Amino acid sequence: MTLRAAIIGYGKMGQIRHRAMERHGGFEVVAACDTHTGFDAGIPLMTDPMQVYDYDPDVIFCCVPNMMIPDVVCEALKRGKHVFSEKPPGRNSDDVRRMRAAEATRPELVLKFGFNHRFHDAIENARQLIAGGTMGDLYFMRGVYGKAGGANYAQNWRNDPDQSGGGILIDQGIHMLDLFLMFAEGFSEVQSFVQRKFWTDVPVEDNAFALMKSPEGVVASLHSSATQWQHKFILELYTRGGFISVNGILSASGTYGTEVLNVALNRLDQDGNPIPNPESQEIRFTEDRSWDKEIAEFHDAVVHGAPVLCGTSQQALDVMTLVERIYAADTDWTSQRAGHAARAV
Amino acid sequence: MYTPVFIDELPDASTVSSRKSELYRLTRARGLTELLLDGTTPWHDRACPGCGQDRSQSGNFSQALIPFHRCSHCNTIYAAKVPAQAPLDALRARLQAERSEASAQAEADAGSRQEFEFVSVLNWIRLTEARAATGRPLAQVLDYRFCSENPAWPGAVARLAQNRGWQFLPLDPDSEPLADLARTLRQSPPDAVLLNAELDRSADPRALLQTIRDHAPEGTLVFVATSCADGLEYEILGADSPSFVPLDRLNVFSVKGFEALARGLGYDCLEISTPGRLDAVILQRYFTEIESAAVPFWSGFFREADRDRLRDLQILLQRSLRSGVMRFVLKT
Numbered sequence: 001m002t003l004r005a006a007i008i009g010y011g012k013m014g015q016i017r018h019r020a021m022e023r024h025g026g027f028e029v030v031a032a033c034d035t036h037t038g039f040d041a042g043i044p045l046m047t048d049p050m051q052v053y054d055y056d057p058d059v060i061f062c063c064v065p066n067m068m069i070p071d072v073v074c075e076a077l078k079r080g081k082h083v084f085s086e087k088p089p090g091r092n093s094d095d096v097r098r099m100r101a102a103e104a105t106r107p108e109l110v111l112k113f114g115f116n117h118r119f120h121d122a123i124e125n126a127r128q129l130i131a132g133g134t135m136g137d138l139y140f141m142r143g144v145y146g147k148a149g150g151a152n153y154a155q156n157w158r159n160d161p162d163q164s165g166g167g168i169l170i171d172q173g174i175h176m177l178d179l180f181l182m183f184a185e186g187f188s189e190v191q192s193f194v195q196r197k198f199w200t201d202v203p204v205e206d207n208a209f210a211l212m213k214s215p216e217g218v219v220a221s222l223h224s225s226a227t228q229w230q231h232k233f234i235l236e237l238y239t240r241g242g243f244i245s246v247n248g249i250l251s252a253s254g255t256y257g258t259e260v261l262n263v264a265l266n267r268l269d270q271d272g273n274p275i276p277n278p279e280s281q282e283i284r285f286t287e288d289r290s291w292d293k294e295i296a297e298f299h300d301a302v303v304h305g306a307p308v309l310c311g312t313s314q315q316a317l318d319v320m321t322l323v324e325r326i327y328a329a330d331t332d333w334t335s336q337r338a339g340h341a342a343r344a345v
Numbered sequence: 346m347y348t349p350v351f352i353d354e355l356p357d358a359s360t361v362s363s364r365k366s367e368l369y370r371l372t373r374a375r376g377l378t379e380l381l382l383d384g385t386t387p388w389h390d391r392a393c394p395g396c397g398q399d400r401s402q403s404g405n406f407s408q409a410l411i412p413f414h415r416c417s418h419c420n421t422i423y424a425a426k427v428p429a430q431a432p433l434d435a436l437r438a439r440l441q442a443e444r445s446e447a448s449a450q451a452e453a454d455a456g457s458r459q460e461f462e463f464v465s466v467l468n469w470i471r472l473t474e475a476r477a478a479t480g481r482p483l484a485q486v487l488d489y490r491f492c493s494e495n496p497a498w499p500g501a502v503a504r505l506a507q508n509r510g511w512q513f514l515p516l517d518p519d520s521e522p523l524a525d526l527a528r529t530l531r532q533s534p535p536d537a538v539l540l541n542a543e544l545d546r547s548a549d550p551r552a553l554l555q556t557i558r559d560h561a562p563e564g565t566l567v568f569v570a571t572s573c574a575d576g577l578e579y580e581i582l583g584a585d586s587p588s589f590v591p592l593d594r595l596n597v598f599s600v601k602g603f604e605a606l607a608r609g610l611g612y613d614c615l616e617i618s619t620p621g622r623l624d625a626v627i628l629q630r631y632f633t634e635i636e637s638a639a640v641p642f643w644s645g646f647f648r649e650a651d652r653d654r655l656r657d658l659q660i661l662l663q664r665s666l667r668s669g670v671m672r673f674v675l676k677t
C-alpha cells in the first residue's frame with residue numbers, strides 16, 4: 001500500500017526523510033512545507049503548513065525545530081493523520097505529554113519519533129547480544145557523544161533555549177540517553193554537571209556530564225559535548241561475561257567515522273576468574289541503513305498495524321524526563337538558568 | 346554478510362619455530378612419502394576444488410612430493426592429484442597413534458596451550474548464535490573430527506561450552522566417513538556443524554560439504570575454519586611457508602574459491618573472516634633468520650618491525666581478508 005506523505009519542515013532532515021521514503025517505495029510524497037521554497041524539490045512546496053493538508057496526505061512527517069513540534073504533531077493527529085516526528089520530541093516533557101494526550105484521542109493512529117540510533121547496525125547487534133543473554137548481566141554503560149559546536153553556533157536556533165529547550169544534551173546527548181534507556185529501561189538516581197565553557201554568551205550548555213543508576217544497579221555515565229573538537233561517538237557496555245563497544249556512528253554528516261562494533265567474551269582461568277584482555281571480535285559497518293529501517297517500521301505500523309518498537313511516545317516521554325532530571329540535578333546550572341530566564345523577562 | 350576481525354595478543358615466535366613443529370612437519374612429510382611409495386594407493390588428478398577451473402589453466406605452486414597448483418581464477422592452492430579419502434584417513438590415524446604414544450604428556454601440555462584457540466572457537470559460535478537470527482539456539486553442535494586432531498578439545502568443550510550439547514564424530518579409518526556423517530546428521534540432527542581444520546585435509550571437500558548440505562536440517566549453521574591462500578604468508582613465502590604441510594594442506598582455499606564452492610552447493614554465506622594471528626610473526630622470523638631473503642618492501646619492513654607494528658599489520662591483514670586462516674559461517 002502506498003501512503004501519501006507530506007513533509008512539514010523541508011530542511012536537512014526533511015530531505016533525508018524524503019529520500020528514505022523514495023528508497024522504501026511505499027510512500028508518495030505529495031507536498032512539503034518550509035520557510036524556504038525557492039528551489040525545485042520535485043514536489044509542491046509551500047510556506048503555510050496548513051496547506052499540505054490540501055493534498056490529502058495519509059501521513060505527516062514533522063521535521064521542524066523543537067518548539068514547533070507539538071503544534072505540528074497535535075494538528076496532524078487531530079486531522080486523522082499518522083505522524084512521524086523528528087527528535088527531540090519538543091522542548092520538554094510537557095510538550096511530550098501534550099502530544100501523548102492528542103495521541104490518546106486517536107488510538108487508531110501511529111505516532112513515532114525519530115530516535116534513529118536504535119536502528120544502527122552496531123546498536124542492533126549490541127542489543128541482540130545483551131537481550132539474548134550471550135553477554136550475561138549488564139553492569140555498567142559509558143557513553144560519549146560529542147562534536148565541535150560548529151559555525152554560527154551562537155546564532156543557531158538549536159542554542160536558543162526558547163526554541164530548542166536546551167543545548168548539546170537535548171540536541172545530541174538525547175540519542176545516547178535513549179540508548180541507555182533501551183538497555184537499562186530506567187534510572188532511579190541521577191547526578192550531573194552541566195557546563196557552559198566555550199560559548200559563554202549562549203544561554204545553553206555546551207557540556208553535560210551525567211551519572212545515573214537503574215533500580216537494578218546498572219550504572220551509566222554520559223558525556224555530551226559541543227567542545228569535543230573531534231566528532232566522537234562511543235558507547236560501551238560492560239557485562240558479567242564480557243564487553244561491547246560501539247566506536248563511531250554512521251551519520252548524515254559522515255563525520256563520526258565508521259561504525260565499529262567490538263565484542264569480547266571473557267576467557268576464564270582455571271579458578272573461573274577472567275583473564276585480562278580477551279580476544280575481541282570487531283565488525284565494521286560502512287552503510288547507514290538506520291533511516292531506511294526506521295521508515296520501514298513506520299510503514300509497517302501504519303499499513304499492517306505492526307507495533308512501533310523504537311520511538312514510541314512513551315520512550316519519548318521517558319528520555320525527555322531524563323533530560324530534565326539531568327539538568328535539574330546540577331543545582332548550579334539550575335540557578336544559572338533561572339537567572340537567565342529572569343533577565344530575559 | 347559480516348566480516349569480523351578477531352583481535353588478540355600477538356603470539357610468540359616460538360609458536361612457529363619450535364622443535365615440536367619441525368618434528369610434526371617431518372613426520373607428515375614421511376607419511377606422505379610412504380603413501381606415495383605404496384604402489385597400491387590409486388591417485389587421481391583433479392581441478393581446482395574451489396571454483397572448479399581446470400588445472401591446466403593454473404600455475405604450479407610447489408612440486409614438493411606431489412604437484413600443487415595455484416588457481417589462476419580464484420587463487421586457491423591445491424594438490425593437483427590426491428588419493429581416495431580412505432588411505433588418507435588410515436595414514437592420519439596411524440600418525441596420530443604414533444604421536445600419542447610418543448608423548449602423552451606433550452599432548453596434555455599442547456592441550457593446555459591450545460585452550461585460547463579453543464575458547465576462540467567456542468566464543469565464535471556463541472557470538473554468531475546471537476546475531477545469526479536463525480530464531481533458535483544452537484543447542485546441539487556436531488564436531489566433525491576436530492576431536493581427533495586435538496585430543497584436548499572434548500575436555501575443553503565439556504568445561505567451557507555451557508548450555509550446549511556436543512556430539513563428536515572422530516576419525517575412524519575403518520568406516521566410510523561420508524556415509525557415517527550422513528547417518529549421524531539424519532539420526533541426531535544438529536543445530537550446527539563444526540569443521541575446524543578439516544577441509545584442508547579432505548581429498549574431496551565438495552563431497553564433504555555436499556553431504557552436510559544434503560543431510561542436515563534446513564537452517565543448520567556450518568562453522569568452517571580452514572587455511573587461507575590469500576594470506577600474506579602464502580603470498581610472500583609460497584611453499585616455503587611453515588604452515589604449508591602438504592599432507593595437511595591438500596586444499597588451501599582462497600576466500601573467493603571457498604565462497605564459490607559454498608554458494609555453488611546452495612549454502613548461504615553469513616560470515617567471512619580471516620582471523621589468522623601468525624602471518625606477521627611467521628614473516629618476521631623468516632626474514633630475520635634468512636639474511637639473504639630479499640622481497641621489495643617486505644624484507645626491510647619485517648626486519649625493522651617491533652611487536653606493536655607487527656600487531657597493527659596483523660589486524661590490517663584481517664580487515665583486508667588477507668590472513669593465512671579463514672572462517673566461514675554457512676547456513677544450509
